[in-house]
Amino acid sequence: MKKILIAAAVVAVGAGGYWFNQQSEEGVSQSNEVLASVPADTPIFSGQLKPFPIKSYINSMSQSYKTYPKEMFAELEQSDDAKAKFFVSLSKAYMDSLDSGQKFVTTFGLADDIKSYFYTLGLLPVLKLDVQKPEAIWALLDKAEKDSGFSHQMKTLKGLSYRSYTLTDAGDAEPIELLVSQQNGLLTITLNASMLAEETLETALGINPVTPSLADSKVLQDIIKAHGFSNEAVGFVNHQELVKAITTQDGNLLARQVTAIFAQVGEDPLLELRTPECHSEFTAIAANWPRTVFGLNSVSIEDNESSLDFSTVIESKNQTFLNALKSMRGFIPEYVKNSRDTVFSMGLGIELNQLVPALTAVWDEMLQPQYQCQVLQEFQQEMSGQSPAMLGMFTGMANGVHGISAALIDYKFTEQAPGAQGEPSLESVDAIVSLSADNPSILFNMVKPFAPELANIKLPQDGSPIDLSHLLPLPPEYGISPKLALKGKHLVLYTGDKAEIVANKLADEKVDNNGLYSVYLDYSKVFAPIFSLAEMTGEPLPEEFSMMKDYNMQVQMGLDINDQGIVFDSYMNNKAAPGGE
Helix, strand or coil: CHHHHHHHHHHHHHHHCCCCEEECHHHHHCCCCCHHHCECCCCEEEEECCCECHHHHHHHCCHHHHCCCHHHHHHHHCCCCHHHHHHHHHHHHHHHHCCCHHHHHHHHCCCCCECEEEEEECCEEEEEEECCCHHHHHHHHHHHHHHHCCCCEEEEECCEEEEEEECCCCCCCCCEEEEEEEECCEEEEEEEECCCCHHHHHHHCCCCCCCCECCCCCHHHHHHHHHCCCEEEEEEEEHHHHHHHHHCCCCCHHHHHHHHHHHHHCCCCCCCCCCHHHHHHHHHHHHHCCEEEEEEEEEEECCCEEEEEEEEEEECCCHHHHHHHHHCEECCCHHHHCCCCCCEEEEEEECHHHHHHHHHHHHHHHHCCCCCCHHHHHHHHHHHCCCHHHHHHHHHHHCCEEEEEEEEEEEEEECCCCCCCCCCEEEEEEEEEEEEECCHHHHHHHHHHHCHHHCCCCCCCCCCCEECCCCCCCCHHHCCCCEEEEECCEEEEEECHHHHHHHHHHCCCCCCCCECEEEEEEHHHHHHHHHHHHHHHCCCCCHHHHCCCCCCEEEEEEEEEECCEEEEEEEEEEECCCCCC
16 A cells, blocks of 8 residues: 555655745735635744746656656555555656656646645645646546546535545545545635535535635735745645644644544543643743745756755744854855765754754753643653753864765776686775864864874875875775875875866865755766676666656755754756757
8 A cells, every 4th residue: 555655645746746946025925815714813824826837847857757667566566455456557657747847637637837825724635736638637637547446435525526536445433535626727626425414515615715714814925025935836834723722622723633533432542742731831842943945946848857945944933042152153165065076965953062052042942941741841841851961971082073075976887808806896986074163183183092093194294194094905996096185174084086176176175154954965976886896897787777768857855953943945957868858
């Protein structure tokens, strides 16, 4: 069943994905029928508010990303479960449609550019997206029914007809239905259960608008303005509404639905949280951490290439907490933070002098309130038995450190010379590791007593490298010749000419506090030498690995702190294989 769920999730993401996108205040404020049906206090929302070029996006994906192992659905296809076969049919149709952007939009009856929305009405998930040819959706579902023997019922609610698929087994006390409706070019996919009020279903199907709605409020505009997101899409998780659901029985729609479920079960596992004290104190915490929001910083979609730069922010109004975390920010060098020229790079920026004081400030802030809620009291008791001050024992020797980073810049294999014996070998490696500190030479001298082989090494202060090959007696055919050097405020260990260029640039790079963490990976550069090696040896690669041959994708992720909260940055770039649509 896991594969079915994964495939169904892929369908949802593919149809409604790209909820990260740009958005101007003007674009958000335009009231439309979808936002008018979304309550302003919805716990979860993500919306594509300007048309997204789904056809071009599919074309820009590498063929490897669109391919799936033939045996992926084999086990489920042999199942006697009609529901499983139904979702297998839909999932295969989705995977097969990824061959090209045109096939994708034709299969699902979409326009080349679409809007999509996902949100919840309490527990009830709702997915909506633009459809240009409704008949394509019905044909797709009809085929899945024919393939599986799983059928629907036609139902009507206030004049709106929709398909209902019962997901639970016959005789289950609480049947759950999958609903599919189309109206005025808008496809709606949602669920229904007997515990849900009819007016909730009416809202989900777009029959009745709500007040106040997201169309009425300025929630989306405020998010975009506060975080500088661009003007096509935005999303959020509302922590304050989630807290109401956990700590009250009827504080919002989600709370009422959860209470109804517990009533049917005959037990309320949230009872100890649903006290006046817990409600008041958790509400105060949620006011300091109101939402997690996400949106695009930039986007570029063409048939042969797509790029997305988006951020997720855990918002915080607790300046004591934020200031403590910001004081920990360290240095991440340019070759990690902004480079697109490496196979893999990673940087950890930590101001070690501030690590213990910052964590202590956070600790004290969490222990300071005198909570009456038993759950929070127990949490504080566990925290009070520990202290981050103990970390000082381990960080004291590394005072002045601002960060450590590493990168694999390039690597390649070579065939043996004609007549030579043996297998292809590693021809060259370009890699670098750097430690950034106020005085890296002092740190190096402090390490010497723990590494006797370094005892006689004296680092030139002019940045000249020392060859460490004698300390690492690697075979010459590996192409690794490690060198150690001081480059300004950086202690650098590297091998290879390309790495030496990066190391030399570090000498002029100013050490400032610019982040906490960054990692970058170029899939094409990872796999290209491996496929080259396979060709040299003649060894066949597993099918799963061969599927990655034209996988041309670059990914970068980062973690930082700003005045708005904790920020997770992500960048993705896809390139279609040459000769694709």
